[in-house]
Every structure is written in C-alpha cells, then in structure tokens.
Amino acid sequence: MQKFFILWVSILLILITGCSTKHYQFSEPKIITLKTPKLKFADTGYIRHDETSVEVELFTAGVAVEKISIDSLVCVSNGCMSEEAFVKEYLYPDYPADTMRNIVLGKDIFAGRGKEEMCDGRLFQFIRNDEMDIIYRRGKGEIYFKDRLNSLIIRINDLDTNQSLP
Template identity: 70%
Template sequence: MQKFSILWVSALVLLIGGCSSKHYSISEPKIITIKSPKLKFSDMGYVRREGDAVEVELFTAGVAVEKISIDSQVCVSSGCMSEEKFVHDYLYEGYPADTMRNIISGKDIFGGQGKSEMCNGTLYQYIRNEDIDFVYRRKPSEIYFKDRLNGIMIKIADVKENNATE
C-alpha cells in the first residue's frame, strides 16, 4: 500500500510541477498566415513573448492546431530541434538560425542588411540575390515577410486591423 501511495504522490508532483509550461508576459491575438514548403496556415492565433522566448499558437475554427515555441530550442507538434534545423526544415536552408524568432518578434533579420525606414515609420528590408528575394516590412499593426524565390510568406497582423465591424 505504501508503494502505491508513493507512486500516486510522485505522479501528482510531476503533473503539477514538472510539466508546467512557460508563462509569457505578452500574449496578443493576431491573424497569422504562414506559407512555406512544410507549413500552410492562415487563421487566428496568439503571439506570446517573454524576453527572447517567443511562441506562436495557431488555431483553426477555434481549435489549437499547432504551436511553435522558440526558446533554447524550437518545439513544434512533431518534436523539438535546434533553431538552425527548424529554419532549414521549415523555411529555407540559407537563412540565419534566428530568422523565425526575429520575424515573430518584429526584429531585424539578416543583421539588418538592406534595411530602410519609410516616412510613415514603417521599417523595410529587401534583399535579392541568386538564392533569396525577400521583402520584410514591419509596422506597429503588421509584420510581413515574403521570399518570392523560395515560396515563403509570413504575415502577422493585429486582429483589430482585420475586423471590419470595429
């Protein structure tokens, strides 16, 4: 009987403390579109941030269908991997490892190469060579990244911006 009690107490401790998820200080509802060779999604989602850690939770018809958590590793429904492997497998092998993290966070990519600021405060990056042809635009209500050569598009927009009734 004592072994049985110890087993239940151990299981309870693991459930309560050992499997706790990360708590994010910023959690924002967004309209998220991701089109890449391995991911195709366009619907409601949440972008969460805490320091350098970011998470995108994707919903379809109100049901969570995928979560991309980026901290020391990138975790998706199929498992965890390094940022470099994630970018190689899900985006394009020629991108820097921090590309997805920086796009979700609205930070410079490719070390700020090709960056300019428009008169309305929109930040813009454009790089074109034989391997990539991308435009990356950031403004307070929207993040937009499109690489025409590699068939990748990521758009993260405020929900209010896309709601015609408000």
C-alpha cells in the same frame, strides 16, 4: 515499502511542479498567414513571448491546430529541434538560425542588412541575391515577410488592422 516511497515522491513532485505551462509576459491575438514548404496556414492565432521564449499558437475555427514554441529548441507537433534545423527544414537552408524568431517578434533579420525606414515609421528590409529575393516590412500593426524565389510568406496582422493583401 520502496514502491510506496516512489509513489509518494512522485505525487510530491507533481504537487510541487504541477502540470505547469509557461507564462509569457506578452500575449496578443493576431491574424497569421504562413506559407512555407511544411506549414500552410491562414487564420487567427496568438503570439506570446517574454525575454527568451516565443510561442505561436495557430487556430482554425477556434480550435488550436499547431503550436510553434521557440526557446532553446523549437518545438512543433512533429517534435523538437534546434532553431537552425527548424529554419533549414521549415523555411530555407541559407537563412540565419534566428530568422523565424525575429520575424515573429518584428525584429531585424539578417543582422539588419538592407534596412530602410520609411517616412511613416514602417521599417523595410530588402535582401536580394541569386538564392533569395526577400521583402520584409513591419510597423503599423503588420509584419510581412516574403521571399519570392523560395515561395515563402509569413504575414502577421493585429486583429483590428484592416489591410488588403499585397
């Protein structure tokens, strides 16, 4: 009798909660290039986000190959970890914990340090010291992050934007 009760409760929970996936307010197809110590990717993808969560889904030849979900934890195919641990492992240990989230969303990094606005409306940040040499620009359908000292590149372009590589 107890087994049937557990079975019915399980079925009821599945029906109530379902196999739901998160629904984001914004979902945009992009051309994404990632060159980090653990991620090498250059193809199309989707960036989805709402007020608290961000998801980057990467495709190669139309097949989903990786998903990076940033919420209270950052989840990739290898498992979930804190944002700080993700940035240390996948980017560079001295970056702030919110660096990946802010790049994907096109927001200021490093609390806006070295920020300049160009006359065409694009925003630039230059951050240089002994451990990093970062240029970060965004605007006009492009997000471009490059750290020359640590060999990192993150580039996100709108699908309809035809821009040449720097």
